[in-house]
Amino acid sequence: MARSARLVLPGNPHHIFHQGNNRQQVFYDDGDRLRYLDYLEKASRQYQVDIHAYVLLDSSVHLLATPSDNEGLARMMQWMGRCYVPWFNRRYGHSGTLWEGRFRTSVVEAEPWLMKCCRFIEMRPVVEGLAERAEGYRWSSYSHHVGTHYSSLIRDCILYWNLGNTPFARESAYLSFMQAFSQDEDAYLEQVLTRGWPLGSRPFIVQLEKLVGHPFRMGRRGRPARKPA
Numbered sequence: 001m002a003r004s005a006r007l008v009l010p011g012n013p014h015h016i017f018h019q020g021n022n023r024q025q026v027f028y029d030d031g032d033r034l035r036y037l038d039y040l041e042k043a044s045r046q047y048q049v050d051i052h053a054y055v056l057l058d059s060s061v062h063l064l065a066t067p068s069d070n071e072g073l074a075r076m077m078q079w080m081g082r083c084y085v086p087w088f089n090r091r092y093g094h095s096g097t098l099w100e101g102r103f104r105t106s107v108v109e110a111e112p113w114l115m116k117c118c119r120f121i122e123m124r125p126v127v128e129g130l131a132e133r134a135e136g137y138r139w140s141s142y143s144h145h146v147g148t149h150y151s152s153l154i155r156d157c158i159l160y161w162n163l164g165n166t167p168f169a170r171e172s173a174y175l176s177f178m179q180a181f182s183q184d185e186d187a188y189l190e191q192v193l194t195r196g197w198p199l200g201s202r203p204f205i206v207q208l209e210k211l212v213g214h215p216f217r218m219g220r221r222g223r224p225a226r227k228p229a
Contacts, residue, residue, distance in 0.1 A: 007198070007212060009107050010069050013052065013114050013157065015121075015193045016077070018103035019060035026088070026098055027056055033139050036061075036084055041153045043079045047072040050155035053118040055140040057128065062121045062193075064108070066157070077103050106193050107208060109200025115159050115177065117199065118145070120189040123181055127190075134178060142178070147171035 008014065020026040027033050033056050044051050044065070049072045053064040067073040085098045108117050122145070124130075125137035134142045143149035145160065147167060163173035192199050197216060198208050209215050 006074065006102075006105055007107055007208065008067060008070055008073050008105065010067055010072075013064060013066050013108040013110060013117070014073060015106040015108055015117055015199065016063040016065060016073075016103055017060065017106075017194050017196070018077070019100050021097050021100045023059050023100070024098075025058050026060070027058060027139075028092070030138075032088065032091075035087060036080075037153060039080055039083045043076045043083075044153070046079070047076040049073055049076045050157075051153055052114075052155065052157045052160075053121045053141045053145075054153070055121050055124045055137075057124060057130065057139075062124060064114070064117050064121055066155075073105065104194065104196030106196055107198045107200075109198075109204040110157075110159065113199050114157060116185065116189065117193070118160075119178055119181060120186060120193065122178070123186065127186060145171070145174045146178075 027036065036056060037054075040051065040054070040063075043049075048068040050066045050068075051063060052066065053062075055062050065073065065076075067076075081099065088098055089095055108114055118141075122134050122140045122142040125140065126132070126134055131137035134140070135146070135148070141151060141154055144151040144154045145156075160170065160174070163177075164170040189199070198205055200208075205216065
């Protein structure tokens with residue numbers, strides 16, 4: 001059966017989820033993570049994809065990115081695979097695939113979900129027990145957004161800039177925003193984003209369905225996704 005085309009809308013934010021084959025580790029140490037981020041920054045510039053947020057977990061990656069054209073997102077991730085996987089396999093004496101199939105992509109409605117998606121990404125280490133607090137985990141964009149460590153990889157979105165007129169105001173507002181984390185919201189986002197479903201209001205989903213010419217099969221198996229109260 002032919003694979004379905006991935007929905008990509010240039011100029012719109014997309015959540016990207018990629019995990020190791022059989023959930024194997026894709027990062028063993030800081031050297032692995034530094035190499036991945038270096039490749040990611042080069043690829044994002046080459047293919048004109050703005051990276052707004054990221055987290056590198058032991059066996060998976062979450063990104064929030066806006067492509068400038070239809071092909072850039074896929075080309076960026078393909079380039080990453082051609083560079084990082086051979087490097088990783090050489091380093092550890094492995095062979096074969098590292099990632100589990102294709103990466104999953106969710107188109108995200110900017111208002112109000114883009115910033116919530118940032119929070120979802122940067123809270124993964126806490127939710128998954130890798131850190132007690134978001135600031136305790138080095139390998140995410142959290143430190144960039146709260147002003148403790150600038151990352152040249154990150155291209156801040158307009159909604160982040162709208163948090164305040166000065167860097168201090170934006171960073172303070174973002175810190176308060178992170179502290180409003182909700183477990184119900186996080187569970188809903190995890191269900192939607194790790195499956196590659198679009199994230200947005202019902203009118204936004206209907207608009208996407210008209211664009212692709214068929215309804216999205218969201219929540220057909222198991223318990224349906226429930227929006228947070």
